Amino acid sequence: MTVRRLVRRALLAAVAVAVVAVGALPAVIDHVGIAPRTLAPYIEKRSSGHNPVIVGIGRRVAATLTALDRRSTDLPPPHLALHVGAQPQPAGQDAGGIQVATPDALRAALNEAAPGDVITLTPGTYRFQGKGIGIVRAGRADAPIVVRAARPGTVHIELETLEGFVVAAPYWRFENLNIDGACPGDGDCEHAFHVIGNGHHFASVNNTIRDFNAHIKINGADGRFPDDGLIEHTTLSATHVRATGKPVTPVDLVAASGWTLRANVISDFVKGEGNQVSYGAFAKGGGRNNVFERNVVWCEQTLRGQPGQRVGLSLGGGGTGHEFCRDGRCITEQEGGVLRANLIVGCSDAGIYLNGAAASKVVDNTLVDTTGIDVRYPASSAVVDGNLVDGPIRARDGGILHLGDNRATPLWRVYAGSHPVRGLFRAPATGDFSWRDGPPLRDEADEGERPADAPDLCGARRATPAVYGAFARFMDCGPAS
Numbered sequence: 001m002t003v004r005r006l007v008r009r010a011l012l013a014a015v016a017v018a019v020v021a022v023g024a025l026p027a028v029i030d031h032v033g034i035a036p037r038t039l040a041p042y043i044e045k046r047s048s049g050h051n052p053v054i055v056g057i058g059r060r061v062a063a064t065l066t067a068l069d070r071r072s073t074d075l076p077p078p079h080l081a082l083h084v085g086a087q088p089q090p091a092g093q094d095a096g097g098i099q100v101a102t103p104d105a106l107r108a109a110l111n112e113a114a115p116g117d118v119i120t121l122t123p124g125t126y127r128f129q130g131k132g133i134g135i136v137r138a139g140r141a142d143a144p145i146v147v148r149a150a151r152p153g154t155v156h157i158e159l160e161t162l163e164g165f166v167v168a169a170p171y172w173r174f175e176n177l178n179i180d181g182a183c184p185g186d187g188d189c190e191h192a193f194h195v196i197g198n199g200h201h202f203a204s205v206n207n208t209i210r211d212f213n214a215h216i217k218i219n220g221a222d223g224r225f226p227d228d229g230l231i232e233h234t235t236l237s238a239t240h241v242r243a244t245g246k247p248v249t250p251v252d253l254v255a256a257s258g259w260t261l262r263a264n265v266i267s268d269f270v271k272g273e274g275n276q277v278s279y280g281a282f283a284k285g286g287g288r289n290n291v292f293e294r295n296v297v298w299c300e301q302t303l304r305g306q307p308g309q310r311v312g313l314s315l316g317g318g319g320t321g322h323e324f325c326r327d328g329r330c331i332t333e334q335e336g337g338v339l340r341a342n343l344i345v346g347c348s349d350a351g352i353y354l355n356g357a358a359a360s361k362v363v364d365n366t367l368v369d370t371t372g373i374d375v376r377y378p379a380s381s382a383v384v385d386g387n388l389v390d391g392p393i394r395a396r397d398g399g400i401l402h403l404g405d406n407r408a409t410p411l412w413r414v415y416a417g418s419h420p421v422r423g424l425f426r427a428p429a430t431g432d433f434s435w436r437d438g439p440p441l442r443d444e445a446d447e448g449e450r451p452a453d454a455p456d457l458c459g460a461r462r463a464t465p466a467v468y469g470a471f472a473r474f475m476d477c478g479p480a481s
Contacts, residue, residue, distance in 0.1 A: 026412030033394060035371040036069035036415055037348060041307065068417040070369060077302040078431025082478040083459055084296050085235040085265030090151055091175045091206035096120065097146075103128055106147075110135060115171070116143035123154035127182070132163035132194070139171030141201070148175035152206060158182040164192040164212075167199040168221070174204050181211035187244040190214060195229060195256075197221035203230040210237050213244055214252035218259070219285070225326060228258040235265045241306055245274025249317070251281035255326040257288040263459075267301040269310065276308025280344075282317035284333045284355075286326035290315070293340040294457050294470075299347035299370075312344035312370060316355030316380070332358040332379045340364055340450060341457045341470045345428065350374045351391070354382055354399065363404075363449045364456070366469035367391060368421070368428045372408065375399035385449050388440065388469030390421040404449065405442055407468045433474040442466040 040062040047058025097118030100106045103126045109119045110133065139145040149155035157164075157179045164179065174193070181189035192209045195202045195218045202218075209215045215236045218226055236250035248271035253259055261281060271278040280297040283290040292313050299310035316333035333356035341364045344351040351370030354360055360382040362373060372391030375382045378398035385404025387393070392411045395401035409421050424440060426432045442465065456462055456471045463472035471477065 026410065029412040029415060033392070033396060033411065035391070035411060036065035038371065040065040040069075069414055075429050077304070078298075078429075080265060080296065080298070080301075080431055082265070082296065084263040084294060084457070084477070085233060086152060086206050086208040087233055088152055090149075091233065092146060092148055092173070093118065102126070107133060110147070111137070113137045113139075113145045115140040115145065118146045118148065121147075121149055121155045121177075123149070123151075125156045125158060127158040127160065128164070129160045132161050132166045135165055135167040135172055135199070136169050138169040138198075141171060144171040144173045144201070144203070146173045146175065147177075148173075149177055152176045152208075153178060156180065159189065159192060160184075162188055162190050163194045163217075165194070167193060167195045167202050167226075168197050170198060170200045170202075170226075172199070172202055175206055177207045179207060179209045185244075186211075186213065186242045187246055190246065191217040193217070195219075195226045197224040197226060199226040199229075201228050201230075202226060203232070204234050205230070206233045208235045209250075211239055212250075213242055213246050213248050215250040217252045217254075218256050219254040219324065220256065220326065225256050225287075227256050229256065230260050230262070231264060232260070232262045233264065236269075237265070237267045237301075238269060238303070241270045241272040241303055242278075243272045245271075247271075248278040249280070249282060253281070253283040253285075253287070253290065254320060254324055255285035255287055256283075257290065257326075259283065259287075259290045261290075261292045262294055264295045265298070266295060267298040268303045269299065270303045270306045271308060272306070277311070277318065277349075278308070279311045279314050279317055279353075282311075282314040283337060284315070284317040285320040285324055286330050286332065287334060289336045289338075290334065291338045291340070292342060293338065294455070294459070295342045296457070297342060297344045297347075297351075299345070301346065304346075309349040310347045311349045311353050312347050312351040312367070313339055313342060314350075314353040314355065315339070315357035315360055316353070316376075319355060330356070332356050335359055337361075338363075340454065342366075343368075343433070343457055343470050345369055347371070351389070354380045356380055357382065361385075361449055362387065364454075364462075364470055365389075366433075366457075366471070368425070368433075375401045383449055386442065386466065386468060388421060388424075390419055407440055433471075435474075439463070439467040439472055440469075442468055 044062040101122045183189035266280040297312045315337040347370040351367035352373045354375045356379040362384045364386040368390045373393045375395045381400035383402045387406045389408040458476035
């Protein structure tokens with residue numbers, strides 16, 4: 001018998017054993033909790049370095065597991081034109097105020113800004129090199145300082161700096177800007193915005209930001225914490241795998257409280273070196289009452305099939321060193337966090353991950369092509385209700401899970417190649433999330449877990465009767481539907 005035939009028979013036998021296990025021991029599979037997409041790279045790694053037959057079997061088994069679990073990577077990447085993310089219509093007021101036309105003029109205007117100033121960049125490209133752009137002048141609650149383009153897409157800021165705008169003063173708002181990292185090495189382009197210390201009530205609205213490791217970084221300094229920020233209608237992405245071992249997380253929020261991330265698009269955050277683990281956005285470090293709502297997170301929209309783990313949204317992230325925690329201890333990584341009405345797609349790991357996140361609410365989210373929702377460690381507790389999950393919802397390592405009415409897929413079905421939640425949509429891999437046969441309706445909804453007037457992902461009123469997940473009609477989200 002030829003080696004090729006032996007390999008084929010061994011592969012078929014391995015698949016047959018897996019299928020039998022699925023049929024006979026679904027409870028064991030769900031208890032172990034290892035998704036096929038997670039097991040596949042482990043098998044391939046463990047079989048590498050052996051003789052060619054074993055290597056070949058390992059690769060084929062890994063490919064089979066991946067095919068059972070994940071969408072095809074051969075499809076063209078979806079083009080998302082939605083009512084979330086940066087919009088072609090300008091945010092804020094009409095053009096006016098202080099006009100600047102050069103990088104030096106912008107630096108001077110920032111250094112001299114007073115409460116209520118509106119600094120408008122004239123159309124063009126502004127390139128900064130060397131040191132970051134310090135923000136130390138304070139605005140006021142009734143008179144924030146605004147930095148903006150009159151029209152989206154007309155002002156391009158190129159940063160060849162480790163950090164871009166370093167915001168250490170309160171009440172600053174940035175609107176309608178395109179900001180790109182332009183460093184020779186990815187490790188040299190860390191942040192477009194670094195919001196620190198006294199930089200509370202920061203706002204990024206209707207900006208497009210690309211090619212940074214942590215596009216927007218938030219953390220305390222000198223005993224102060226930049227609370228109550230807003231990131232809204234902002235698109236955060238990367239054009240390539242980040243060749244760095246530094247943290248790769250487009251929104252990296254540490255120790256601050258009261259932030260809202262709303263109606264953003266976050267995509268293609270792939271860490272190519274180090275532990276190769278990255279997050280779309282997280283809040284950690286002992287903060288409270290942070291809200292992620294109505295965001296689209298597409299972990300691998302154009303950068304597909306890369307090694308490593310991508311997590312969609314997280315309260316707690318990978319944990320925080322005590323010296324960086326708000327209380328110096330991080331008894332909990334987060335408290336009172338809310339994840340509501342988000343669409344999370346195409347992640348090699350969990351779509352939603354809670355690590356040391358107490359009194360959390362995870363409501364009305366839609367997760368497709370991820371390993372589901374994980375509530376982990378004893379400090380984590382979460383009400384999970386109204387979610388539509390193409391994968392399992394589970395507590396592990398002592399996490400406390402208060403399950404409401406959700407629609408999810410048990411892990412054993414994934415090993416059988418069965419994806420009933422994914423099958424509700426027409427063509428989710430290409431960005432078409434319209435219903436194949438009508439929306440999945442809930443028997444009842446506990447409206448106590450969400451504001452009565454909370455809109456869905458697309459900005460529409462919640463449907464009556466209630467629909468599982470982030471939206472009732474994806475066509476309301478924009479022309480791409």
